[in-house]
Amino acid sequence: MRPLFHPSVEDVRPEAILHALSDPERAAIFAEISGAGCVQACSAVAVVGDRTIPKSSLSHHIKVLREAGLIRCERHGVEMRNHSRCGEIDGRFPGLLASILSAYALVARKVCGG
Amino acid sequence: MRPLFHPSVEDVRPEAILHALSDPERAAIFAEISGAGCVQACSAVAVVGDRTIPKSSLSHHIKVLREAGLIRCERHGVEMRNHSRCGEIDGRFPGLLASILSAYALVARKVCGG
DNA sequence: TTCAATAGTTCCGATATTCCGAACTATGGT
DNA sequence: ACCATAGTTCGGAATATCGGAACTATTGAA
Numbered sequence: 082m083r084p085l086f087h088p089s090v091e092d093v094r095p096e097a098i099l100h101a102l103s104d105p106e107r108a109a110i111f112a113e114i115s116g117a118g119c120v121q122a123c124s125a126v127a128v129v130g131d132r133t134i135p136k137s138s139l140s141h142h143i144k145v146l147r148e149a150g151l152i153r154c155e156r157h158g159v160e161m162r163n164h165s166r167c168g169e170i171d172g173r174f175p176g177l178l179a180s181i182l183s184a185y186a187l188v189a190r191k192v193c194g195g
Numbered sequence: 196m197r198p199l200f201h202p203s204v205e206d207v208r209p210e211a212i213l214h215a216l217s218d219p220e221r222a223a224i225f226a227e228i229s230g231a232g233c234v235q236a237c238s239a240v241a242v243v244g245d246r247t248i249p250k251s252s253l254s255h256h257i258k259v260l261r262e263a264g265l266i267r268c269e270r271h272g273v274e275m276r277n278h279s280r281c282g283e284i285d286g287r288f289p290g291l292l293a294s295i296l297s298a299y300a301l302v303a304r305k306v307c308g309g
Numbered sequence: 310t311t312c313a314a315t316a317g318t319t320c321c322g323a324t325a326t327t328c329c330g331a332a333c334t335a336t337g338g339t
Numbered sequence: 340a341c342c343a344t345a346g347t348t349c350g351g352a353a354t355a356t357c358g359g360a361a362c363t364a365t366t367g368a369a
Contacts, residue, residue, distance in 0.1 A: 095298040096219050103213035104327095124345070135329050140347055159336045159345055174298040176290055184209040184288040238316070249358050254318055273316055273365045312369080319362070326355070333348070339341085 085147060085154050090169045093150035098170070098177065101149035106134065107142045108185050111151055115165035115182065126163075151178075199261060199268050204283045207264035212284070212291065215263035220248060221256045222299050225265055229279035229296065240277075265292075 102108045109129045114120045127134055134142070143163065146152045153164045167178055216222045223243045228234045241248050248256070257277065260266045267278045281292055 095295065095302055096217050096222070098298075099213045099217035099295065103210050103217050105210050108210070136346070137329050137331090137348085138327090141328080144347090156336085156346095159343090161346070174294065174301065176294040177298050180288065180290040180294045181209065181213065184212075184291050187288065188209055250317070251319080251358050251360090252356090254316095255357080258318090270317095270365085273314090275317070310369100313367090315364100315366080317362105317364080320360085322357105322359100324355100324357080326353100328353080329351100331349085333346105335346080336344085338343085 087147060087153055088150045090150065090166075090173050093170060093173060095174065095177075097149040098151060098174075101145050101151055102181055104142070104145075105185065106132075107146060108181070110139075110142055111146055111165070112182050112185065114146075114152055114163050115167050115178075119162055119164045201261060201267055202264045204264065204280075204287050207284060207287060209288065209291075211263040212265065212288070215259050215265055216295055218256070218259075219299070220246075221260060222295070224253075224256055225260055225279070226296050226299065228260075228266055228277050229281050229292075233276055233278045238274075 102111060106129050110126045113126050120126055124136075127136065127139055143152070143154065143161075146163075147154050150170065151166055153166055155162050155164070170178055216225060220243050224240045227240050234240055238250075241250065241253055257266070257268065257275075260277075261268050264284065265280055267280055269276050269278070284292055
């Protein structure tokens, strides 16, 4: 299998990032990947909140995140490992990802009453 | 004409903001409204870059920005005045709008070679 | 009050996107 | 070679977006 396409940092576009993260499920997936630094396998993030995401949808979400430049995906044996590109992106668009993830975290906290 | 719906600040959702600003034209419109503090009439923002936006599309963009909580719209006589709600939103999601607008500004600068 | 001009909204068909089950592909173990 | 595991692609239904044409709201003039 040929290596997956990843945009270089300088090709990353703000609209792609915002679009990718404008889906709360995708944002949650990205937050988990970023939090863990490296999340092993798509299946590891297949449950968001109380909903199990169908694997075709999950595959699509991962692809959107990858093509937006937000994550880096590598195959290790039979599974895929997803790494956040948070650091790279932050170098280019300082504070962007942090403020987006904080915004979602704030709302999640409120909704859950935690 | 009954007053337009505007969400209160605490009802503003991150996904709505990101979705609204994930369209570069809409982001440009919002940037202009925010820059001017108050932009008079939709027609004042009807040209983005080198493209003139059809008025039905513009009306739609303004509606999306309004319903996301990003702008406040008031009719003054025959025209609409659009105010940025940047301050309110920043109180709730600190740094979010600033980093998004900066990201777009950075890319625009690069593309235009200015 | 009637008419015209201006500013924006709504309608609706064409196009594009999203969602997800089913079928398919890739890799590792036996 | 075969099976199991992990993920991707296909395809069609549901949904969203775009924009021209028709419509509505407001002001000002006759």
